[in-house]
Structures are given as structure tokens and as C-alpha cells.
Amino acid sequence: MHNQIDIPYKLKLLNSNSEVANELISFIEEQEFRNVAFITSKTPNHLLTNSLEVAIFDHVDKLKTFQVVSPSISFVNQLQLSEFDVVVGIGGGKVIDTAKYAGFVNEIPCISIPTAISNDGICSPIAVLKEKENKYKSMGAEIPIALIVPMHLIEKSSEDGILSGIGDIISNLSAIEDWELSKKETDEYVDDYAVMISKTAALTVLLEIKNSMLLKKTKDNFLKDNLKIIVESLALSGIAMEIAGTSRPASGGEHLISHSIDELFGAVKPHGIQVAFGSLITTFIRAELGMASYSAFEEMKAAFSYIGLPVTLSQLGISKQKLIEAILHAPNSRPGKYTILNKIKLDEKNIDDILTKMFAYAGAKV
Ligand SMILES: [Zn+2]
The missing domain is CATH 3.40.50.1970 (Rossmann fold)
Incomplete structure (x- = not known):
């Protein structure tokens, strides 16, 4: 079959x-x-x-x-x-x-x-x-x-809208990590082809961003030259979800953080911009737990900075206290979805420490 x-x-x-x-x-x-x-x-x-x-x-x-x-x-x-x-x-x-x-x-x-x-x-x-x-x-x-x-x-269409689309695609990388983690920890079924397609879509866009950075293209030129690739990658994400029969290949802990912000405070930025920020956090947590390298976080942060996705609290437009609350509440926003957030102690002090370290690591001003 x-x-x-x-x-x-x-x-x-x-x-x-x-x-x-x-x-x-x-x-x-x-x-x-x-x-x-x-x-x-x-x-x-x-x-x-x-x-x-x-x-x-x-x-x-x-x-x-x-x-x-x-x-x-x-x-x-x-x-x-x-x-x-x-x-x-x-x-x-x-x-x-x-x-x-x-x-x-x-x-x-x-x-x-x-x-x-x-x-x-x-x-x-x-x-x-x-x-x-x-x-x-x-x-x-x-x-x-x-x-x-x-x-x-x-x-x-609005630049924020396009950035949101880019953020939603790149978040697939975090979603796939969480899906595979869930397979390991809870024996959840993972579909290899859904993983391949979702990851390829995300990496294609990330690679184009890296190329544009190397070529020192302006952000505007990057967006103008890559709209087709962004649309096609979003369409591929849809196919990955169709194969999986769930949103799993395109939605993990980074999405839970965004859903949680929406639920607790109302959206502060379009969906894909919030999940991109969530991906920075989940990617950093994976590095802290020794499950990924810090360079994955650094690469993602550099790409986001270049195209204008937020990498600091003030750019996202949320206070640290609210973000901590959102992360603590995140698993409740879609109960039953196993993610990297299940691997850390969800208390205020620990999340505060992780975020402090993350922003300091990035060298960004909080
Ligand atoms: Zn999404």
C-alpha cells in the first residue's frame, strides 16, 4: 500500500x-x-x-x-x-x-x-x-x-505579510525537530516524505537568504527576487501537511509559543513573524539541551536580522514578562502536541534564565 x-x-x-x-x-x-x-x-x-x-x-x-x-x-x-x-x-x-x-x-x-x-x-x-x-x-x-x-x-502586499510567510516557512525547521523528538519520546508516527518536503521548502528559502547576504543584496531586492520561491515553498509546506495528515511538519513548539501569545495577549505581530521568533527560542533551547548546535541559532538569527524579522523583544513588541508567561502557557494552547517545551522545566525562573542567556548570546540589546 x-x-x-x-x-x-x-x-x-x-x-x-x-x-x-x-x-x-x-x-x-x-x-x-x-x-x-x-x-x-x-x-x-x-x-x-x-x-x-x-x-x-x-x-x-x-x-x-x-x-x-x-x-x-x-x-x-x-x-x-x-x-x-x-x-x-x-x-x-x-x-x-x-x-x-x-x-x-x-x-x-x-x-x-x-x-x-x-x-x-x-x-x-x-x-x-x-x-x-x-x-x-x-x-x-x-x-x-x-x-x-x-x-x-x-x-x-504588505512587507510584514511577506516576512510573515517567510517566517512561517523557516519555522518548519523547528517543527520537524519537534516532530522527530516526539517520535523518540512518545513513539508518534513521523512521515519521511512529509519531513523531506517540509525541510526542503524551509532550507530553500533560508539558502536564498544566505546567498543574498553573501551577495550583499538589499533586503528589498531579496524580497523582489524571491517571491516565486516563497510562494512555492508555502505550497510545498501545504503538501507536507497533506502527506502527514496533520500540521506536524509545519508546526511545533515555536507555533505553540505564538498561539499562546495570541490567546493571552492578542497577536502582537502577524502569525509567521511570531512563529519565527518562537523558532529562535526553540532553536536556542535545543542548543542549551545539547540537541543542536548553537550555530543553527546564530544562522537563523543572522538571516532574520537581514530580512527584518524581529530578533529582540522590542522588535517583536512584547515585554519579557509577557513572553515568559506565553512560554509557560504555550503547551496548553494545543494540548497533546509533544515539543521541545516538554523537555525543559517550565517555571518562571528557568524561562527567564534561558531568555536572558539567549538575548545575551545573540549580543542583542533587550
Ligand atoms: Zn504557521
Whole structure:
């Protein structure tokens, strides 16, 4: 028996609204979808949504656009999609997650048209949705059947959003360490191909950052030259999660720290920026425990500094006391996930000592 997984039919990186419209029309016709639901949010994607509505109108029997008011589980549950064959998410991460989950509960496929690349959910089988205030839940869903990326909009999307996408990919390296640790400590099943794909995606981006540093490229040029690689790596992360059947290849202790910040204090930065910071912490803890070299931490920190991901408390925008609280609470944010945080004494003094040492080691001002 082989591991059977679903791979999206299409991965298209396009450069104008009309190219996206033509791709969507030909795919919908190829798949013989007649009743199409769009899920989107008001700004700043309405121009793309409008041009897709106009273009697709003559090619389908029924088209309806749903505006995401609040990207929550309860919002999805009240959506009426029984008359539709396919749901198309057009927008940022929360819109795509809403569309994926809406497709899943209504048992119809989802097409992903992301206008931002701030996390690895652009084409993954996981949807992170609000359950209640500050409490988000990772819901299982189907991986989209097509990923169509309007690169002209990604180019104009916020730099923080792109940095967040980069942070989310590089955090795979920490996630994989935790998954393998869990295999050793709890006998959790680890899928070799999911590991390979997730790690390759992360290392590709990290290597591009290192090359750009060597070539003394500006950060802006790095971002401009590597958008395609970032999108493809995020898509690979989605495939790794599809193979694993869980978020494990892309989410470990560094994600727990970020989820915990969200739960206790509300997000201080976009998801991927927080998990990147979490990766610095988990990577340092591994070095402290003799499970990895300090150079892995130094390399990661240098790469983050170069592209503008936070490496100090003030850059992240959180106090040390709050970060300590978030780390102490982190395992409770997704109970049952075994990570490096299970290997250390979770008391205030120990976490304070680790952080003090980490910031001093990095030579950064706290
Ligand atoms: Zn993530």
C-alpha cells in the first residue's frame, strides 16, 4: 500500500487580473463546475473579485459572492453553500482559511486565490479559525484543488505579510525537530516524505537568504527576487501537511509559543513573524539541551536580522514578562502536541534564565 494523498491540479503564478480570470474560467470549465461561490473580504481584494465576477458570469449557471464578516467557525457554519459545486477563496489568509473550511463542511472542493502570502495556509489541508475571542482552532479541511496566485497583488502586499510567510516557512525547521523528538519520546508516527518536503521548502528559502547576504543584496531586492520561491515553498509546506495528515511538519513548539501569545495577549505581530521568533527560542533551547548546535541559532538569527524579522523583544513588541508567561502557557494552547517545551522545566525562573542567556548570546540589546 502507498500513502494516498490529494495534490492540487493547478499551481499557477500569474501577473494580471485578466490572467487570473482566464485561468479560473478554463479550470472551472474543465472540471464542469456550474454553480460557483466566491468567498472574499471587502478590502483590498475587491477589484480582483469584481473582475473575476464579471469575467466568469457568462460561463456559469450561478455565481454568488459571500463577504467574510468575521472569519470564524460560526460564520462558516451559517453559510448556505448546498447549491454550489465549488467555493473560491479570494483574499488574505483568513479568507482562504474560511473558504477551505466552508468547502470541507459542505463537501465541495475549494480553489485558493491568495492575495497575501503571510502563512502556509494558502494551499494546505488545515484551516485556522476563530472559535471565540483570541481563541483560534486548527480545523482539518481538504487541500484546495487549485492554487492560483495573482503575483501582481502579492508584489504590492504588505512587507510584514511577506516576512510573515517567510517566517512561517523557516519555522518548519523547528517543527520537524519537534516532530522527530516526539517520535523518540512518545513513539508518534513521523512521515519521511512529509519531513523531506517540509525541510526542503524551509532550507530553500533560508539558502536564498544566505546567498543574498553573501551577495550583499538589499533586503528589498531579496524580497523582489524571491517571491516565486516563497510562494512555492508555502505550497510545498501545504503538501507536507497533506502527506502527514496533520500540521506536524509545519508546526511545533515555536507555533505553540505564538498561539499562546495570541490567546493571552492578542497577536502582537502577524502569525509567521511570531512563529519565527518562537523558532529562535526553540532553536536556542535545543542548543542549551545539547540537541543542536548553537550555530543553527546564530544562522537563523543572522538571516532574520537581514530580512527584518524581529530578533529582540522590542522588535517583536512584547515585554519579557509577557513572553515568559506565553512560554509557560504555550503547551496548553494545543494540548497533546509533544515539543521541545516538554523537555525543559517550565517555571518562571528557568524561562527567564534561558531568555536572558539567549538575548545575551545573540549580543542583542533587550
Ligand atoms: Zn504557521
